[in-house]
Amino acid sequence: MADISTKYLGLKLQSPVIVGSSGLTSSVENVIEYEKQGAGAVVLKSLFEEQILHEVRHTLGQDSITNQYPEAFDYISNFSRSNNLDKYMALIRDCRKSVGIPVIASINCATDAEWTSYAKKIEDAGANALELNIFVLPSDPANSPEQLEKVYFNILEKVVKQVRIPVALKISSYFSGLASSAQKFAWAGAKGLVLFNRFYSPDIDIEDLEIKATHVLSSPDEIYMPLRWVAILSDKVSCDLAGTTGVHDAAGMIKMMLAGAKAVEIVSTIYKNGPGQIRLMVNELEHWMQEHDYASVNDFIGKMNLRNSSNPVAYERVQFMKHFAGIE
Numbered sequence: 001m002a003d004i005s006t007k008y009l010g011l012k013l014q015s016p017v018i019v020g021s022s023g024l025t026s027s028v029e030n031v032i033e034y035e036k037q038g039a040g041a042v043v044l045k046s047l048f049e050e051q052i053l054h055e056v057r058h059t060l061g062q063d064s065i066t067n068q069y070p071e072a073f074d075y076i077s078n079f080s081r082s083n084n085l086d087k088y089m090a091l092i093r094d095c096r097k098s099v100g101i102p103v104i105a106s107i108n109c110a111t112d113a114e115w116t117s118y119a120k121k122i123e124d125a126g127a128n129a130l131e132l133n134i135f136v137l138p139s140d141p142a143n144s145p146e147q148l149e150k151v152y153f154n155i156l157e158k159v160v161k162q163v164r165i166p167v168a169l170k171i172s173s174y175f176s177g178l179a180s181s182a183q184k185f186a187w188a189g190a191k192g193l194v195l196f197n198r199f200y201s202p203d204i205d206i207e208d209l210e211i212k213a214t215h216v217l218s219s220p221d222e223i224y225m226p227l228r229w230v231a232i233l234s235d236k237v238s239c240d241l242a243g244t245t246g247v248h249d250a251a252g253m254i255k256m257m258l259a260g261a262k263a264v265e266i267v268s269t270i271y272k273n274g275p276g277q278i279r280l281m282v283n284e285l286e287h288w289m290q291e292h293d294y295a296s297v298n299d300f301i302g303k304m305n306l307r308n309s310s311n312p313v314a315y316e317r318v319q320f321m322k323h324f325a326g327i328e
Contacts, residue, residue, distance in 0.1 A: 002289035004285055009129045016264055016297060017038065017281055019278070031099055038278050041103070042104065046133055051084065055084055104128060109155055136148050138174055145177075156188050157189065160189035169185055169190050190239050191239050195244065201215045221246065223255070227243065235307040250280070252264070259304060
């Protein structure tokens with residue numbers, strides 16, 4: 001029997017499948033089911049910086065929020081401000097009591113404001129790790145790349161000082177120097193990077209002239225951007241990598257692991273196919289490993305990253321010149 005367990009953030013996972021932060025992970029019952037289906041860990045529904053600031057200001061008698069930022073559609077529609085800190089801490093505690101797999105808390109944030117002190121409360125509630133989903137849209141030309149990237153480091157450094165549990169960053173590809181920033185995140189204390197977070201995607205209704213959300217769920221075609229960067233970074237950063245966005249089946253998971261990911265986070269494929277998709281992915285991973293004589297996932301993780309690939313230039317090629325020029 002192939003050993004499909006893996007280590008991510010220093011935590012032992014029974015499989016590389018992590019159920020990502022979403023409405024799927026907002027109840028103990030769901031988390032119990034994911035463990036039964038073979039998930040290695042869960043990332044609980046995100047607590048938003050806005051919610052924490054609301055709680056802080058309410059405590060101080062300032063019941064107003066001025067700091068707002070773009071949020072993923074799923075988060076907006078399913079996790080209102082009424083889900084306060086006490087409820088979130090109870091969810092962490094109840095999940096830890098009910099399952100044996102790691103329970104990773106999540107905070108969606110965009111500043112290093114006073115909310116960072118609440119990371120300790122999450123640790124005290126029993127979370128095995130903390131994932132910081134950070135995104136600052138680089139839309140203001142007045143802000144330099146250095147200023148924008150400094151936000152990530154400020155958040156990470158403040159949170160790492162508050163807790164002893166491992167901290168992962170879920171980031172986007174919007175960096176002027178992604179490889180350099182990734183290295184520095186690890187040096188600054190990140191134990192893992194999740195590549196990449198997925199955002200609210202606006203569309204325009206040309207009849208009603210309204211802005212609406214589109215492509216709420218990912219498609220398998222979206223795997224290629226994170227796959228490229230996992231392959232490029234896995235030998236360059238001193239922290240674990242998890243691949244997400246576009247991972248819908250066992251083949252996508254195996255590709256990510258060959259590129260160097262220790263685990264994958266899935267959401268959309270569970271929405272589309274139900275929790276049984278986890279078991280299907282786990283079973284197909286075991287079958288693939290047996291067919292290829294891999295006794296452990298460590299035998300093939302990173303086997304096809306940038307350093308180990310027989311064609312490393314393929315990961316760094318950005319133009320289609322050869323293809324469209326018809327050159328053989």
